[in-house]
Amino acid sequence: MMKKTIAILLSFLLCLGALSGCGGTAAPSTTGSENVGEGSSAGLPANSGELVTIRVGASITPHSEILQAANKLLEEKGYTLDIVEFDDYILPNLNVESGELDANFFQHRPYLENFNEENNTHLVPVAIIHYEPFGLYPGKTTSLDALADGAQVAVPNDGTNEARALLLLESLGLITLKEGVGTTATILDIAENPKNLQITEMAAAQLARSLQDVDMAVINGNYALQAGLDLNNALATEDKESEIADTYANVLVVKEDNEKMEAIQALAEALTSPEIKEFIDKTYNGIFLPLF
Numbered sequence: 001m002m003k004k005t006i007a008i009l010l011s012f013l014l015c016l017g018a019l020s021g022c023g024g025t026a027a028p029s030t031t032g033s034e035n036v037g038e039g040s041s042a043g044l045p046a047n048s049g050e051l052v053t054i055r056v057g058a059s060i061t062p063h064s065e066i067l068q069a070a071n072k073l074l075e076e077k078g079y080t081l082d083i084v085e086f087d088d089y090i091l092p093n094l095n096v097e098s099g100e101l102d103a104n105f106f107q108h109r110p111y112l113e114n115f116n117e118e119n120n121t122h123l124v125p126v127a128i129i130h131y132e133p134f135g136l137y138p139g140k141t142t143s144l145d146a147l148a149d150g151a152q153v154a155v156p157n158d159g160t161n162e163a164r165a166l167l168l169l170e171s172l173g174l175i176t177l178k179e180g181v182g183t184t185a186t187i188l189d190i191a192e193n194p195k196n197l198q199i200t201e202m203a204a205a206q207l208a209r210s211l212q213d214v215d216m217a218v219i220n221g222n223y224a225l226q227a228g229l230d231l232n233n234a235l236a237t238e239d240k241e242s243e244i245a246d247t248y249a250n251v252l253v254v255k256e257d258n259e260k261m262e263a264i265q266a267l268a269e270a271l272t273s274p275e276i277k278e279f280i281d282k283t284y285n286g287i288f289l290p291l292f
Contacts, residue, residue: 066276
């Protein structure tokens with residue numbers, strides 16, 4: 001009887017040991033894909049069997065149109081774009097920083113650098129896409145020769161674009177800026193204003209709509225095209241062959257550390273493809289210039 005009891009106890013202890021050993025071996029963990037932007041699936045591999053969505057913020061013209069053309073190329077690689085259109089320059093950057101967007105496409109590098117500095121954001125360019133020349137467009141006054149003393153000239157009110165507009169006015173001899181201010185110039189840096197022009201700062205998106213109320217306005221290329229203005233009819237434009245083109249190249253932007261994601265690399269590759277170069281050339285007829 002004693003031997004039988006001992007045998008039962010030994011068997012019970014062995015079972016406890018076996019159960020304890022199984023409990024200490026964790027099963028392999030499985031986690032969902034890591035999305036860059038809320039509501040997107042840009043973290044999924046392209047071979048997952050479904051189209052991976054990349055959520056991108058863009059100005060309506062030409063950026064959204066260029067992205068739509070690139071979407072056809074991306075679908076062949078397993079991706080699709082969810083393009084969110086904006087008519088301002090603030091929200092698309094804040095939304096990339098917060099993760100609501102995976103990327104944006106609307107701005108040039110000086111604006112991006114200035115935005116990061118002023119807003120403590122961590123955004124970086126991934127690819128250089130194209131250049132949009134600024135133009136001086138007629139409003140109530142239809143020629144430079146007819147520009148009267150005290151005339152009102154509107155310029156963008158955001159830092160880098162205001163400087164760019166003032167540099168264009170300086171190149172026409174309408175004003176002189178303080179030496180060395182360059183791309184940081186504001187209306188406070190106007191050293192000479194022989195015609196006593198009223199330089200009026202406005203939101204970039206409002207400039208084209210305000211032409212009837214001012215004598216002239218310096219307007220961003222995308223907003224000019226969106227308003228139906230023709231760069232060829234501008235009173236003056238930036239020199240396409242100058243350093244301005246490289247400095248103010250429009251770039252694809254993401255949050256820092258997301259540059260090497262497969263989805264972002266696929267988007268950058270599509271936007272700098274021969275097909276997109278041809279699309280920009282044919283669609284915009286020299287108003288916007290591909291830089292790749």
